[in-house]
Amino acid sequence: MSQDALNQSFLCDSVPPEMMDRLWEVGWRHFGETFFRYSLSIDEHGVKTITPLRVDLEKFSLSKSQRRVLRRNADLCCEFQPASLSPKARAMFQRHKERFSENVPDDLDTFLSASPAKLPCPAEECRVYLGEELVALSFLDLGQTSTSAVYGMFEPAHSERSLGIFTMLKEIEYTQSRGSRYYYPGYATLEPSAYDYKKQLQGLEVLDWQTGLWDDYIRKINPDTP
Numbered sequence: 001m002s003q004d005a006l007n008q009s010f011l012c013d014s015v016p017p018e019m020m021d022r023l024w025e026v027g028w029r030h031f032g033e034t035f036f037r038y039s040l041s042i043d044e045h046g047v048k049t050i051t052p053l054r055v056d057l058e059k060f061s062l063s064k065s066q067r068r069v070l071r072r073n074a075d076l077c078c079e080f081q082p083a084s085l086s087p088k089a090r091a092m093f094q095r096h097k098e099r100f101s102e103n104v105p106d107d108l109d110t111f112l113s114a115s116p117a118k119l120p121c122p123a124e125e126c127r128v129y130l131g132e133e134l135v136a137l138s139f140l141d142l143g144q145t146s147t148s149a150v151y152g153m154f155e156p157a158h159s160e161r162s163l164g165i166f167t168m169l170k171e172i173e174y175t176q177s178r179g180s181r182y183y184y185p186g187y188a189t190l191e192p193s194a195y196d197y198k199k200q201l202q203g204l205e206v207l208d209w210q211t212g213l214w215d216d217y218i219r220k221i222n223p224d225t226p
Helices: 017-025 064-074 087-099 156-161 164-179 196-200 219-222
Strands: 007-011 029-031 034-038 040-042 046-056 077-082 123-130 132-140 146-152 180-187 204-207 212-214
Touching: 007 204, 017 132, 017 146, 017 180, 029 146, 029 180, 046 146, 087 132, 087 146, 087 156, 123 164, 132 156, 132 164, 146 156, 146 164, 164 180, 164 196, 180 196, 204 219, 212 219
Parallel strands: 146 180
Antiparallel strands: 007 034, 029 034, 040 046, 046 180, 046 204, 077 123, 123 132, 132 146, 204 212
């Protein structure tokens, strides 16, 4: 791959699961019907190097801190259903986005198509309940041999529960139950950022934009690691 900064996109309203696997494998993601991949981004702290991530589920295991998150939320109930743009989801998004101060999207339609359960690919939502109260939602694309996180949100009143990590762990559990090999948690950056929680996953791999190859994350950031 060229050493120049990568910034590509295309529109597509329907992609079969096996093709989604291939797209994720070479660094593509999508919001709704817009597919994109880019190697650099700019925020208030300067230029950041984008790193697509995936988890090899044959190497995944829970860390101590992740086990604590699961124990802390043992009173919650989770269910996976076809993804939807429900009124409850839209309302939660408006409360959730108040946590952010820059690059704040207008609404949930930024991330999902008008028919998110089917287009551009099959997708499910992870619903998290405390009793009858919906406290978190995340959206997960389904490929043939892998899955990919689209977006996650939670009620700010329950921020102490680490629900972003909780839904991610539940997505991994669900992906394993499907017999899939890989889980794509999305992009992060080589530099410190709000997405660093993704870097704590065991079995994590990172895509090298130059070679198009995936490598163990720890070995990539520390070449002296055996």
